[in-house]
Amino acid sequence: MADSMMSKAATMEIPISSNGDSRNLAEDDSLEQAAKIQWSLREKDLQQVMVSGPNLNETSIVSGGYGGTTEGIIPTSSIKGSNMDYVGSNSSMAAEEATRGVAVEKFDIMKKWGLNTYKCTKQMISERFGRGSRTVDLELEAQIEVLRETKRKYENVLRLARALTNHFYSMVQTQHALGDTFADLSQKSPELRDEFGYNAETQKLLCKNGETLLGAINFFVSSINTLVNKTMEDTLMTIKMYENARLEFDAYRADLEELNMGPRDAVTMARIEAAQQQYQIHKDKYERLRSDVTIKIKFLEENKVKVMHKQLLLFHNAISAYFAGNQQQLEQTLKQFNIKLKPPGADKPSWLEEQ
Amino acid sequence: MSEHIQLSVALCRIGFYTCLQKLCCKAPPPPRPEYDVVCIGLSGAGKTSLLSRLCNEISDGTVPTTGFSIKAVPFENAILNVKELGGAETIKKYWSRYYQGSQGVVFVLNSAASDEEMEASRSELHLALQHPQLCTLPFLVLANHQDSPAARSVSEIRKFFELEPLARGKRWILAGTSTNNMEDVKESFSQLISLLEEKEVLPSRI
Numbered sequence: 421m422a423d424s425m426m427s428k429a430a431t432m433e434i435p436i437s438s439n440g441d442s443r444n445l446a447e448d449d450s451l452e453q454a455a456k457i458q459w460s461l462r463e464k465d466l467q468q469v470m471v472s473g474p475n476l477n478e479t480s481i482v483s484g485g486y487g488g489t490t491e492g493i494i495p496t497s498s499i500k501g502s503n504m505d506y507v508g509s510n511s512s513m514a515a516e517e518a519t520r521g522v523a524v525e526k527f528d529i530m531k532k533w534g535l536n537t538y539k540c541t542k543q544m545i546s547e548r549f550g551r552g553s554r555t556v557d558l559e560l561e562a563q564i565e566v567l568r569e570t571k572r573k574y575e576n577v578l579r580l581a582r583a584l585t586n587h588f589y590s591m592v593q594t595q596h597a598l599g600d601t602f603a604d605l606s607q608k609s610p611e612l613r614d615e616f617g618y619n620a621e622t623q624k625l626l627c628k629n630g631e632t633l634l635g636a637i638n639f640f641v642s643s644i645n646t647l648v649n650k651t652m653e654d655t656l657m658t659i660k661m662y663e664n665a666r667l668e669f670d671a672y673r674a675d676l677e678e679l680n681m682g683p684r685d686a687v688t689m690a691r692i693e694a695a696q697q698q699y700q701i702h703k704d705k706y707e708r709l710r711s712d713v714t715i716k717i718k719f720l721e722e723n724k725v726k727v728m729h730k731q732l733l734l735f736h737n738a739i740s741a742y743f744a745g746n747q748q749q750l751e752q753t754l755k756q757f758n759i760k761l762k763p764p765g766a767d768k769p770s771w772l773e774e775q
Numbered sequence: 776m777s778e779h780i781q782l783s784v785a786l787c788r789i790g791f792y793t794c795l796q797k798l799c800c801k802a803p804p805p806p807r808p809e810y811d812v813v814c815i816g817l818s819g820a821g822k823t824s825l826l827s828r829l830c831n832e833i834s835d836g837t838v839p840t841t842g843f844s845i846k847a848v849p850f851e852n853a854i855l856n857v858k859e860l861g862g863a864e865t866i867k868k869y870w871s872r873y874y875q876g877s878q879g880v881v882f883v884l885n886s887a888a889s890d891e892e893m894e895a896s897r898s899e900l901h902l903a904l905q906h907p908q909l910c911t912l913p914f915l916v917l918a919n920h921q922d923s924p925a926a927r928s929v930s931e932i933r934k935f936f937e938l939e940p941l942a943r944g945k946r947w948i949l950a951g952t953s954t955n956n957m958e959d960v961k962e963s964f965s966q967l968i969s970l971l972e973e974k975e976v977l978p979s980r981i
Binding site for chain 1: 832841842843844845846847856858869872873875876
């Protein structure tokens with residue numbers, strides 16, 4: 421804004437007489453005065469920026485900025501005589517003030533973040549090297565460790581179940597192909613028609629039962645996947661937040677202890693007061709998250725038992741029925757758990773096959 | 776010389792087939808987006824039954840949800856990871872602990888419930904939608920048990936729950952549902968997915 425005013429003042433038309441002298445010398449003085457006022461305004465601006473720090477929000481564009489609008493331009497009529505009335509726009513000044521406020525706010529946020537990061541890093545390092553003390557909730561940390569171990573074990577179950585699905589799918593495909601080959605051979609070799617026929621029927625039946633079992637295993641895999649990667653992950657996210665809060669709390673606690681051990685002059689007392697407030701904020705946050713984790717672990721345990729009870733029953737029944745060759749029981753298992761199977765060939769061919 | 780010709784013909788053939796493949800063959804479908812949604816409502820509203828039916832699971836003999844349960848509900852254009860929270864008095868107070876990270880809200884209510892229950896349901900919905908972690912999210916209100924003779928109509932529920940003033944400036948859907956008509960439920964969830972997709976493409980304000 422100051423720039424636009426300067427440029428306007430500097431390029432104002434000055435009527436020239438035939439001999440090259442200015443017609444109205446008073447206007448010359450007023451121009452000089454205008455320039456002085458602009459310079460003092462600019463100096464004030466610079467000082468304020470120096471105090472408040474840079475504007476971190478580089479993306480924000482202030483309307484009525486440098487050379488933006490005609491607001492804040494000194495009209496020629498106002499520059500009459502030695503006393504000059506500065507007609508500035510309140511709205512553009514307010515906009516600049518607001519921008520400056522945002523800059524200060526952003527700077528404060530950056531400063532707080534920097535301090536917080538420094539304190540937490542310092543606390544983490546001192547914990548690693550066994551110098552600093554840390555808050556320990558033995559019971560909760562044991563539960564967290566058990567949960568992490570359980571997740572690892574369940575991930576292993578999931579990996580193996582997926583491998584079983586893949587291998588079993590290959591076996592079913594092979595049985596299907598073998599059945600087709602036997603059926604073809606039974607038609608082409610009359611002397612072994614019956615033998616090839618029996619084998620073709622057996623392979624087809626095994627293939628049908630295999631597809632039913634695959635449906636059950638896929639349902640099992642899908643449920644375990646949801647449990648491990650969604651349900652447990654939700655609780656583990658809260659645990660990560662709790663661990664971060666614990667580190668922050670310990671960092672601010674150590675900071676307060678350090679200040680309390682130092683001298684007690686007026687400046688230090690103010691710092692202790694501020695540190696006490698920060699300590700309280702982080703203590704509340706830590707305790708809230710600790711309570712969250714305790715409840716979530718309890719609920720997760722209940723959910724895990726409920727889900728796994730159902731899934732293990734399904735898996736056991738399906739596998740037992742398949743390997744006992746009990747087709748009726750196998751189909752009954754799928755009905756019991758309401759698993760719908762897609763009929764063979766119902767699903768569209770893959771994009772690779774559509775060539 | 777003939778070897779060179781054969782080689783060039785082979786290369787031309789490979790090039791031709793590659794171009795043909797690029798033009799004619801479909802690319803693999805892009806992975807379906809996943810959205811995290813929280814599902815709340817009073818006990819007996821039918822949250823578990825609706826979600827079980829959506830997942831093609833058996834829904835009879837449903838027991839009240841103790842704590843919470845997460846179900847991955849597949850739809851044509853997205854997968855909803857629905858975090859279903861139990862509606863019992865002992866569990867209700869912990870709802871807010873599961874709100875974090877949610878991208879949408881599903882509130883299920885029993886439209887055939889008594890006036891006291893409806894009042895309790897209304898206050899819970901208002902509380903939830905004023906929570907800082909949910910207040911900006913799109914929400915779906917399902918007036919369940921519409922097949923019951925005592926069920927209130929969707930317009931009655933809209934009026935009773937004061938949804939118009941409550942939802943000012945928010946994106947929301949109110950739908951009547953029942954476990955006998957899953958098409959309506961699927962349609963409602965599809966509308967919610969549309970709102971979630973809209974929210975995703977909205978440009979963030981600088």
